[in-house]
Amino acid sequence: MTELDLPDTTSELDEDDRLKPEFVRAVCEAVDRGDDEAARELVEPLHPADLADLFELVPGEQRAALAAAIAERLNGDVLAEMNDWVRDAVIEALTATQVADLAAQLDTDDAVAIIEDLDDAEQRAVLRALDPDDRAAIEEALSYPEESAGRLMQRELVAVPEHWTVGDALDYLRADDVLTTDFWEIFVVDPAHKPVGTCQLSWILRTPRSVAIGDVMAREQTLIPVDMDQEEVALRFQKYALISAAVVDGGGRLVGMITVDDVVHIIQAEAGEDALLLSGAGEGDINEPIRDSYKARVRWLITNLITALLPATIIGAFGATIDKMVTLAALMPIVAGLGGNAGTQTMAVTVRALATNQLTQSNTVRAIRREMIIALMNGATVAALIGTGVTLWFGNPQLGAVIGSAMLLNVVIAGFAGVFVPLTLDRFNADPAVASSIFVTMTTDSMGFLVFLGLATVSGLTG
């Protein structure tokens, strides 16, 4: 199976489109020995997205030198594709005028992405270096909340009045040269600049010149309010399979356009962050400065340390029981641990279903019932296994019965916590991915120890 990418990049990329380590090393060596010419030659065939990857893959201390060596290739497209943390580092090595030149090449959304992370002084310097039109557009975008549609949209779009014909639109598109060249749909607006319809370019291409735009366009269109959160924007693009969408202000007027290529990153990031949030790793980006990673993670660990006091206290209360039968100390983490695993499974499923809008008020009761049935089945299976195993191993059927019963109970409790905790957090408008696992683990640990040691005590096992 040959691949016909032009130019041929088989010497730079592996079969998964990742830059080869040999290639990255060769570029690093060229930059190290000051051979900028060789570095430029090496990166020549790279796509902007691959160039951005290159900056991520070279060691942090070499990024500024690389940027200087291949300055002519370091355009706005490369910066727009770069990981946020790496971009910040590269931009810090540039002057405000250089950053402004780069930003000026971009559509508003990409320019904003570059400028919004700068600190205030740098931001002002870059804005001053921009020409007045670009500056006004970017300042307006920055006036919208972070992670809102207003930051994500580009102001470069094509809007035409409804009374035009297809021919009028074609002539307009051929004549006007200040428009953006990359667009997939045109928007049809009324005299107040409110969108009344959307027209795919393919429809225009397939329609005779004399037909009115109003007869070609789709009137059913999905409009994005300018202050909508980007996660909602991403869900809406995905749900309705949108390629681009009109952004409207509070008065319903067309102020911008969001295209799917800008949303794909968000869909990917939002879907992927669940695993990171559930683990308490914060943004969890490998390019994040160590100090920030430390802060995010240690906060989580300290919270877990505090919640771990509850199960420890429960064990402490059963000191006399353990003292009589130290085997209990060896077996109790199994009950707590399996409960933790079962709870995490249910929690992951629930968090995912909530994030994708699959789980709503309409099917909450059904979802809880479903999880409880699975928990009962899982609990019964694992309880039978551990109960039988412990009975045979220790030759103690009573101990087997105690651990089996404790296991069944704890897995069922875990299933309930795993679906109840995220649902409750969601009901109170908290992100269920952020805090669920703290509560679920605390529950499964505490109940695991309590049920197992409690049953051992009341059943007279150690008696």
Added chain:
Amino acid sequence: MTELDLPDTTSELDEDDRLKPEFVRAVCEAVDRGDDEAARELVEPLHPADLADLFELVPGEQRAALAAAIAERLNGDVLAEMNDWVRDAVIEALTATQVADLAAQLDTDDAVAIIEDLDDAEQRAVLRALDPDDRAAIEEALSYPEESAGRLMQRELVAVPEHWTVGDALDYLRADDVLTTDFWEIFVVDPAHKPVGTCQLSWILRTPRSVAIGDVMAREQTLIPVDMDQEEVALRFQKYALISAAVVDGGGRLVGMITVDDVVHIIQAEAGEDALLLSGAGEGDINEPIRDSYKARVRWLITNLITALLPATIIGAFGATIDKMVTLAALMPIVAGLGGNAGTQTMAVTVRALATNQLTQSNTVRAIRREMIIALMNGATVAALIGTGVTLWFGNPQLGAVIGSAMLLNVVIAGFAGVFVPLTLDRFNADPAVASSIFVTMTTDSMGFLVFLGLATVSGLTG
């Protein structure tokens, strides 16, 4: 902030684009009392994607009745948007001819998505009911491996020869009425039908008729081999911000087109599955039959049960130590648990970085060093807290020193396991999200107990 979606769906959808529970209930009630007319009226304003959601939200036993009631709205678009499990249930209620009629309305990729999950007998029945052209196209698509580009692509596309002018292309597009109407780019092919370039529709619209297509198209294009895995396809669309891409066969000939709207679902699903895989919840879909969920999850729990024997054995070996100081039994889960949390954080970050191609051979060493530094910082912080706390609480500085040292060691071990395990699995071409957490948890549990109880024993803490 008003939204101008037409038709107005504010009585059906909440502010997050989810169907309102009142609305779902109203439809269910109409179907229940056999008032199909009322049900049809209720669903009339719904977008196909919302209709698909409706099927997911009504109880399983009502889906067939709903399908019968609103049969005229149950078209291919609705089925294409439906969750796999729900679609299977709805399709089972239809005849082969009905399914074939629905499939015939769709582009190949969507038709294949509906047909590929049927069992062999049903599949043959549906294929027989299709007209020969559609059948041939779908049979060829089914001949490609599951989850490959060949299944994902549509065969409906626009390809033109390089020597044509823009005017030729425009005339062709206007004249030919068997073409698909939804496309965003046209492909330029040589006489052997190999792609030589891609042309955005906006470029054609903005270029005079007399210019040759060869002068407008981009020669640098991303081609997708027909047997490429859909996850790779998704990463490539994302990396290069593609709207559509040409699919080529082994001989480099153009055989299909993949558009971004078909890839968005995959990007979302692949990114979101990490959290589910890490938790051992399998596909983790709330619409999955309970039997399948049970099988996937209980396998994981049994594996965890087996690995839990190692830490239990370690505790058992320290029976004499615990017997002398039962407080150790209460404190030991804290050391193991915090290690588990720290390991999970590192693991989640590593798995994510691997999945997004951010972590490659070029920066592996750097990533490990980074995680070890963070682990040391986290370990030192948590160790200081627990060491001080235990010293004060139990008035026993030696116990404080033992638990502090054990905590530091275990968090560092956890950090190492969290980055080493997924990297190793990835190196051996295993999915790091699937098995990492089993190994990491086993390590942090075992080492937590071993280090804590071991230090307590050798330090002479228990006399």
